[in-house]
Amino acid sequence: MSTSVTYARTIPAVRSRSASGVVRLALIGAAVLYIGFFLLLPLAAVFVQAFEKGVKAYLAAVSEKETLSAIRLTLLACAIAVPLNLLFGLAASWAITKFNFRGKNLLITLVDLPLAVSPVVSGLIYVLVFGLHGWFGKWLDDHDVRIIFAVPGIVLATVFVTFPFIARELIPFMQSQGKEEEEAAAVLGANGWKIFFKITLPNIKWSLLYGVILASSRAVGEFGAVSVVSGHIRGQTNTLPLHVEILYNEYNFMAAFAAASLLTLLAVITLIAKKIVEWKTEKQIATSEAEEYV
Amino acid sequence: MSIQVRNISKRYGSFEAVKNVSLEVKEGELVALLGPSGSGKTTLLRIIAGLEQPDSGTILLNDQDATAHSAAKRRVGFVFQHYALFRHMNVSENIAFGLNVQPRGARLAKSEIKDRVLQLLQLVQLESLAKRYPTQLSGGQRQRVALARALAVQPSVLLLDEPFGALDAKVRKDLRRWLRRLHDEIHVTSVLVTHDQEEALEVADRVAIMNAGQVEQVGSPEEVYDRPATPFVFDFLGNVNLFHGRVESGRANLGPLEVTAPDNAAQWNGPAFGYVRPHDLEITRQSQDSQATIEARVTQISAAGPRTKVELKRSDNGSLIEAEITKARYQELALCAGDLVFVKPLSIRLFAGSPPA
Numbered sequence: 001m002s003t004s005v006t007y008a009r010t011i012p013a014v015r016s017r018s019a020s021g022v023v024r025l026a027l028i029g030a031a032v033l034y035i036g037f038f039l040l041l042p043l044a045a046v047f048v049q050a051f052e053k054g055v056k057a058y059l060a061a062v063s064e065k066e067t068l069s070a071i072r073l074t075l076l077a078c079a080i081a082v083p084l085n086l087l088f089g090l091a092a093s094w095a096i097t098k099f100n101f102r103g104k105n106l107l108i109t110l111v112d113l114p115l116a117v118s119p120v121v122s123g124l125i126y127v128l129v130f131g132l133h134g135w136f137g138k139w140l141d142d143h144d145v146r147i148i149f150a151v152p153g154i155v156l157a158t159v160f161v162t163f164p165f166i167a168r169e170l171i172p173f174m175q176s177q178g179k180e181e182e183e184a185a186a187v188l189g190a191n192g193w194k195i196f197f198k199i200t201l202p203n204i205k206w207s208l209l210y211g212v213i214l215a216s217s218r219a220v221g222e223f224g225a226v227s228v229v230s231g232h233i234r235g236q237t238n239t240l241p242l243h244v245e246i247l248y249n250e251y252n253f254m255a256a257f258a259a260a261s262l263l264t265l266l267a268v269i270t271l272i273a274k275k276i277v278e279w280k281t282e283k284q285i286a287t288s289e290a291e292e293y294v
Numbered sequence: 295m296s297i298q299v300r301n302i303s304k305r306y307g308s309f310e311a312v313k314n315v316s317l318e319v320k321e322g323e324l325v326a327l328l329g330p331s332g333s334g335k336t337t338l339l340r341i342i343a344g345l346e347q348p349d350s351g352t353i354l355l356n357d358q359d360a361t362a363h364s365a366a367k368r369r370v371g372f373v374f375q376h377y378a379l380f381r382h383m384n385v386s387e388n389i390a391f392g393l394n395v396q397p398r399g400a401r402l403a404k405s406e407i408k409d410r411v412l413q414l415l416q417l418v419q420l421e422s423l424a425k426r427y428p429t430q431l432s433g434g435q436r437q438r439v440a441l442a443r444a445l446a447v448q449p450s451v452l453l454l455d456e457p458f459g460a461l462d463a464k465v466r467k468d469l470r471r472w473l474r475r476l477h478d479e480i481h482v483t484s485v486l487v488t489h490d491q492e493e494a495l496e497v498a499d500r501v502a503i504m505n506a507g508q509v510e511q512v513g514s515p516e517e518v519y520d521r522p523a524t525p526f527v528f529d530f531l532g533n534v535n536l537f538h539g540r541v542e543s544g545r546a547n548l549g550p551l552e553v554t555a556p557d558n559a560a561q562w563n564g565p566a567f568g569y570v571r572p573h574d575l576e577i578t579r580q581s582q583d584s585q586a587t588i589e590a591r592v593t594q595i596s597a598a599g600p601r602t603k604v605e606l607k608r609s610d611n612g613s614l615i616e617a618e619i620t621k622a623r624y625q626e627l628a629l630c631a632g633d634l635v636f637v638k639p640l641s642i643r644l645f646a647g648s649p650p651a
Contacts, residue, residue, distance in 0.1 A: 183374070184440075187366070188366075188391055203382060
């Protein structure tokens with residue numbers, strides 16, 4: 001089988017060399033131009049704009065009180081949403097891949113729901129439920145609990161939009177690993193906790209970390225859902241993406257881009273981390289596949 | 295420890311994997327569950343291990359009802375077809391796992407665990423590979439690690455699910471002889487699942503042949519091979535030639551052949567069929583007795599190996615016959631493709647009804 005695959009791959013390659021290198025060059029050139037124009041140029045523009053008035057002005061803009069408060073809120077939402085979804089994602093994937101139960105398919109579908117719904121709608125859902133005129137609005141108001149236009153609402157919206165990332169990363173990976181190792185551990189006398197911590201977790205750790213990175217970057221960058229429930233109170237309910245928008249709308253371009261550069265920087269770091277973890281996961285998959293064919 | 299399987303049934307949706315199966319494995323015995331894929335043998339093994347729950351029936355381990363016990367509590371060793379080694383642990387850690395996860399009170403001291411692992415490494419002849427990871431081992435080595443890991447907790451029962459199924463023919467043969475020797479040494483009650491009749495007949499003390507969720511026959515390898523109880527067993531344990539016919543008043547007519555029906559067949563009176571193993575067919579140049587021979591034409595000869603396989607086409611109905619003769623006989627006959635010869639069954643096994651599809 002492997003020979004037929006290599007043939008299928010080598011024959012077109014040989015042909016293209018003889019056909020024309022021009023086509024290849026043109027295609028590569030087009031791709032480079034496209035990426036440069038749509039990805040690299042805007043990325044560079046963010047930093048150029050941010051440093052337009054020099055490093056000092058940049059640092060001043062970044063360390064402004066309201067910007068710092070926005071950073072703090074963004075990190076807080078991320079720090080609550082990601083661990084919650086980590087727990088949920090682990091539990092859901094474990095249940096879905098290692099056990100059979102009624103409603104399993106429904107659960108898989110529900111996990112995907114936040115990806116299918118527009119973020120604005122997910123924000124609105126919480127306004128409808130917890131807002132002053134929502135289902136629990138009256139009761140919450142009577143007990144002096146504020147969710148909408150306050151920090152809890154922002155956390156809730158962030159939890160909702162980052163809900164699928166970890167579970168979706170883990171489910172296919174855990175499915176591909178099967179449950180034989182867990183069964184072997186069970187027969188050898190390990191209880192549920194020991195099976196999870198000594199067998200399952202070490203096997204999925206890279207995949208899990210990958211999911212955490214994806215969820216974190218979404219949590220930090222989320223705009224739509226958070227915007228609906230935030231109320232845009234400066235210094236109180238503004239996350240970093242919302243803060244960028246406000247500054248921009250006030251024609252404070254330099255400060256807006258300075259804040260935006262922080263988000264961009266975070267994205268670049270995420271990308272690098274993602275790449276490292278991807279590489280580690282691939283290595284793990286490669287070894288586990290090699291295991292199957294010996 | 296003995297195993298008793300009593301009236302076990304298990305279905306997956308509309309598929310009945312195991313149908314009311316009962317089986318007994320005596321202390322220290324090695325029993326093979328033999329059958330084609332989908333016959334329910336692996337399901338039955340997993341039920342004995344506690345990895346699946348039966349829909350009905352009971353499992354007795356050492357005469358104690360263990361049906362409700364978890365896999366962990368049954369103290370069985372289980373060897374998986376694809377080894378199921380812990381990929382992030384090296385060979386020693388894999389073997390020690392079962393000892394390390396025992397509850398605090400029952401756990402051995404660290405030094406004792408180390409000693410036990412060393413003993414097991416010696417037993418499976420892998421001392422030099424103790425620090426290797428599963429991916430760095432060959433299939434045969436992995437299976438021996440899996441076996442050592444299962445034996446580490448000193449199980450009272452060893453269950454093996456197609457343990458050699460994923461290995462190539464040569465390694466497979468070596469490993470199954472080694473398993474037999476190991477069993478003779480440590481005498482742990484064992485159940486081996488396999489679809490390879492040669493493996494089952496060679497290794498096991500007794501063989502249980504399964505088909506479509508039921509046990510067709512249980513017996514010693516010799517017993518099931520020489521006296522198959524059902525057409526399925528006869529067919530599954532080797533190649534067969536099929537002869538259609540009828541039984542009437544104690545005589546069976548299978549085409550041109552006329553055979554005396556067995557004693558219990560007096561009341562059959564109806565369609566019947568006979569099975570003949572290829573090595574129970576004699577080929578002659580001349581017909582001595584038209585009622586005991588079939589005229590056929592040689593279509594193919596394969597003379598490689600100690601015995602010669604001859605494929606023939608019956609002159610009367612065109613169906614194919616496979617015969618196996620000794621090399622000496624083949625040379626004596628000087629057979630060539632296209633020759634017209636006579637085939638005489640030396641031993642024929644009659645069954646009433648129609649043959650299984």
